[in-house]
Amino acid sequence: MDDRLAQEVRVEAAKAGKSMSRYISDVVEAAVRASPAGEIRNRQLDAIEAILSGPRWDVTENGRMPTADERNARR
Numbered sequence: 001m002d003d004r005l006a007q008e009v010r011v012e013a014a015k016a017g018k019s020m021s022r023y024i025s026d027v028v029e030a031a032v033r034a035s036p037a038g039e040i041r042n043r044q045l046d047a048i049e050a051i052l053s054g055p056r057w058d059v060t061e062n063g064r065m066p067t068a069d070e071r072n073a074r075r
Contacts, residue, residue, distance in 0.1 A: 006020075009023065009024065
């Protein structure tokens with residue numbers, strides 16, 4: 001980063017009440033989230049959260065987890 005840009009970043013960070021590193025981190029994070037790759041990542045996270053928040057499966061048998069033999073038994 002050249003000196004002129006560093007000075008501008010220092011001023012903007014001070015206006016925002018943040019350290020330079022926090023300010024740069026926030027700007028980069030906002031840019032990534034606004035990019036198409038960030039949108040894809042957000043959609044993927046939304047999908048994972050939807051799956052994990054869905055109905056839970058009850059895999060217990062008689063109040064306990066089945067053994068490997070019980071899980072693999074052909075019924």
